Amino acid sequence: MAHPSRKCNYGVVRLVLFVVGLFLIGYVVGLPFFWHSKGNLTARECPSCACDCSSENSLSLPLGSVNNSFADCGKDDPDVNEEMKKDFITLLSEEISLQRNVTNDNLEHTKALIMDAKKTSSHYQKEAEKCTTGMETCEGARESAEAALIEERKLSLLWEERAREHGWKDKR
Template sequence: MAYPPDHGIYTNAVFRLVLVLVGVSLLGYTVGPPLYWRLKGNSTGQVSCPSCVCDCSSEDLFSVPLEIVNSSIGDCGKNDPDMNEEMEKDLVALLSEELSLLKAVANDTMEHTKALMMDTRKAYSHYQKEAEKCSAGVEACEEARERAERELAAELKLSALWEKRAREHGWTDNRRRAHSRS
């Protein structure tokens, strides 16, 4: 079945239309909600952040006055004693607490690593001893095999010598005759 000559034109146009619609949808999805909330906030005249009053002339530049923190968060956490205690700490205390926590975590990790290293060394030592035992066993078996081969060779020579002497004195092997007849 042959396609009409203008089939490629319609396919390309439909593909481009779908591509443009997907692009517009993605643009609306990413830009739409922030734009909507910005326009809604300005129409009512509300300001999302209260103005801050800061006295930056104090010598401690890294501490934040408690009034500014409390004014920015409102009534949230005023009755919580743990929150109040945390908010009253200064930056140096918070950083030193963070460093002590990191040091404790690092020490725990180091102890765990040392314990794993000790276990690894014990396992290595155990397997090395087992390998040495195995090597000694293989060596003993090899020596026993070589000794057995030497003894077998000596026995075969001795048997051949006795058989030769027996033949010289007239002995004949009846078993060999029975095998040759069958």
């Protein structure tokens, strides 16, 4: 039964999801165009990176060589070169592939949890059936014991009446 104050207007939810979707599409598609419209960043030169990885403080940057353009920095690194040569569609394809893998992993984990929940539910259902059977057995035994007790009381009253007829007196 739905609570009257918790009614949800699905039209509003759809509108909000549509606006958020448009924003995300605009962000993903528009961001590369924005950066390309800022100017041809690859035409500028970046000073060679002077990194001394053998020093203890390997994360420090030489502040004198920092420039506003970082387009050519790391051009000697093959991994960075390979990533920079990929086009937008390839990057999106890789991202979708990664998301698909994560989704499949989550789906497998969820299926495993569901199977575990089904096994647990089945176990508890079997235990409940055992308990119900035991309760029915106990109830049947209690009813037969109660019937036997009533029959025994009737016999006791009959013998007590006969004893009184023959002169027995109760000393209670």
